[in-house]
Amino acid sequence: MAEKIIITPDGINVPDNPVIPFIEGDGIGPEIWEAAVRVFDHAVKKAYAGKRKIEWLEIYAGEKGFKVKNEWLPEETVSALKEYSVGIKGPLTTPVGGGMRSLNVTLRKKLDLYVCLRPVKHYPGIPAPVVNPDAVDMVIFRENTEDVYAGLELQSGSKEAAELISHLKDTLGWEIPSDSGVGLKPIGERGSKRLIRAALNYAVEHKRKIVTLVHKGNIMKFTEGAFRNWGYELAKEEFKDVVVFEREADGSIPEGRILVDDVIADAFFEKMLTRPHEIDVIATMNLNGDYISDALAAQVGGIGIAPGGNLNYTEGTAVFEATHGTAPTIAGLGKANPSSLILSGKLMFEYLGWNEAAALIEEGIKAAIMSKKVTFDFYRMMKESELVSTGEFADQIINNMN
Ligand code: NAD
Numbered sequence: 001m002a003e004k005i006i007i008t009p010d011g012i013n014v015p016d017n018p019v020i021p022f023i024e025g026d027g028i029g030p031e032i033w034e035a036a037v038r039v040f041d042h043a044v045k046k047a048y049a050g051k052r053k054i055e056w057l058e059i060y061a062g063e064k065g066f067k068v069k070n071e072w073l074p075e076e077t078v079s080a081l082k083e084y085s086v087g088i089k090g091p092l093t094t095p096v097g098g099g100m101r102s103l104n105v106t107l108r109k110k111l112d113l114y115v116c117l118r119p120v121k122h123y124p125g126i127p128a129p130v131v132n133p134d135a136v137d138m139v140i141f142r143e144n145t146e147d148v149y150a151g152l153e154l155q156s157g158s159k160e161a162a163e164l165i166s167h168l169k170d171t172l173g174w175e176i177p178s179d180s181g182v183g184l185k186p187i188g189e190r191g192s193k194r195l196i197r198a199a200l201n202y203a204v205e206h207k208r209k210i211v212t213l214v215h216k217g218n219i220m221k222f223t224e225g226a227f228r229n230w231g232y233e234l235a236k237e238e239f240k241d242v243v244v245f246e247r248e249a250d251g252s253i254p255e256g257r258i259l260v261d262d263v264i265a266d267a268f269f270e271k272m273l274t275r276p277h278e279i280d281v282i283a284t285m286n287l288n289g290d291y292i293s294d295a296l297a298a299q300v301g302g303i304g305i306a307p308g309g310n311l312n313y314t315e316g317t318a319v320f321e322a323t324h325g326t327a328p329t330i331a332g333l334g335k336a337n338p339s340s341l342i343l344s345g346k347l348m349f350e351y352l353g354w355n356e357a358a359a360l361i362e363e364g365i366k367a368a369i370m371s372k373k374v375t376f377d378f379y380r381m382m383k384e385s386e387l388v389s390t391g392e393f394a395d396q397i398i399n400n401m402n
Contacts, residue, residue: 001057005085005352012085012344014352016052021080025090026062027326028336028390035338036396039361042398048357057084061103062092073103074291078110079119086314087319090341092325101151106322108144111317114191115312116142116289118323119347120296121305124175127370127381128301135276136300140291141199144310146191147223150288152184187223187285189230192387196231198313199283200239203258210253210280211235211243213262213290213362228262234261272296284349294321304377307343309351320344330376334381334389337375339365342397367400368393 003015024033038058044052059077060068072095074272075345092103107113118140122133154161161182168174176182180191196213203211213232217225235243244257253259263271265288272295274277299308306350308321312359322341343359349358369378372385373396388396 003082004349007085010270012316012352014354016048017055018086018352019055019057019084020348021057021059021077021084021087023077023087023089023092024060024064025061025062025092025322025326026093027328029062029090029092029326031332031334031340031390032336032338033324034342035037035390036345038198038339039364039394039397040340040349042371043349043360043364043401044354045352046401047360049281052354061089061107069138078107081107081111082317085228085316085318086352088341088345089319089321091324093324093326093328095273095292104202106153107319108310108387111310111312111319112140112145112311112315113147113317115309115313116140116141116144116293117311117347118142118282118289118293118306118329119298120293120300120302121304122300123305123366123369125366125372125382126301126305126378127300130299131272131301136296138276138279139206139281140201140289140293140294140296141195141202141281141283142293143195143285143348145190146186146188147286148183148185149290150184150186152186154182156181177182184336185220185223187227191236192230192285194228196227196234197238197285198273198311199281200243201313202237204239204242204282208258208281210259210261210278212268212282213260213282214265214268214282214292215262216265216288217262217279218264222290223287231262231283232260252369254315268292269295272299283342288348297323301381304337305339305343307340307347309344309347311351316349320348320351333390335376336390337377338390338394342394361397364397364399364401371400 002017002019005018006013023031059080061073062076066072094102120136156179164182165176174179199211212226215224216229217228243260246261297303306323308323310317324340346358346361373388374385375393377386
């Protein structure tokens with residue numbers, strides 16, 4: 001009988017037949033979902049010989065939400081994700097006009113999904129722009145709720161912008177040109193610490209060696225600099241038995257310890273390319289995290305297949321998602337690569353503790369890429385490859401799970 005996943009103070013409790021809500025998504029969403037769900041079901045069946053099975057529950061958002069429920073993001077979709085704790089989604093169209101910023105941003109806000117989790121590594125066979133893409137095996141923890149992305153912006157020339165500019169001049173003596181648009185960058189202690197705590201916990205659980213705080217605190221001292229300071233404070237207070245700092249480590253990390261260090265954001269981009277083996281888990285703020293996620297995915301040639309999840313580790317809510325958009329120009333043509341959604345599913349299985357299913361999915365994807373029978377995005381870049389459809393690529397993955 002299908003049951004709910006329960007979050008307890010001791011962690012996640014996953015029944016053998018969990019109900020997992022899914023949002024198919026817009027554009028290429030339906031075809032990549034159709035491919036992905038076959039891969040998921042096959043991996044679970046193979047890993048657990050029928051003892052475990054997911055009961056998929058369709059919930060609606062985006063264009064289908066509007067068609068079926070007359071709303072872009074129905075309240076019952078948000079409550080289902082809360083009720084069942086873990087969900088997965090395809091890409092959603094951002095409605096143009098109408099006041100809604102983005103369905104994804106709204107969903108993250110409503111569920112307070114404060115971590116954007118992005119593992120990045122190279123899969124053999126994928127053409128990459130760097131000499132040694134295999135040195136990249138990193139996990140990004142990007143803060144999802146604060147920073148310049150909090151939506152606190154006023155348009156140049158508006159009454160509100162003029163009032164704020166005048167208030168800032170009167171109270172703080174700040175001279176801001178009157179034709180400026182103005183935005184705020186809130187970075188809080190609670191918001192920073194819960195993100196960095198999640199990154200450190202992840203490093204402990206997954207036996208990672210380094211957690212790097214990436215910031216621009218040399219310039220933005222009270223926002224990004226504070227993030228860095230709160231990070232070290234948290235590491236000292238809550239993780240003192242497992243961490244070590246650069247000065248103590250003196251070039252080598254003692255067995256069983258995690259090195260906590262920090263790098264200024266611009267230098268980090270250089271380090272990502274020149275010394276990737278010295279980067280492991282990354283904890284950073286919203287804007288830096290946005291840039292780093294795409295730059296790292298590009299470094300391994302995998303921007304189209306990068307997986308992701310948005311999580312609230314405190315309450316246990318997690319929504320895994322394809323990181324690309326709806327690709328409207330190829331929608332319905334069977335051309336889309338389903339790998340981002342499938343690898344997001346792998347991430348979801350790891351979160352559920354179903355590591356055997358996750359491993360089968362990864363094995364299947366790796367072998368499917370190596371076979372060079374790939375969707376058109378890879379076909380264009382891979383020499384001597386054969387073009388297959390979205391569904392055929394999923395078949396390859398399934399046939400390669402051993
Ligand atoms: P996009 O990711 O949809 O497309 C960028 C390019 O990548 C296009 O050439 C597209 O054909 C290609 N592409 C994307 N996914 C692919 C896949 N799986 N296989 C093969 N090729 C793929 O980005 P966009 O064009 O900027 O946005 C289109 C729509 O998607 C917009 O409405 C945007 O708001 C939305 N969007 C949603 C999400 C999300 O739901 N997470 C993320 C980004 C954009």
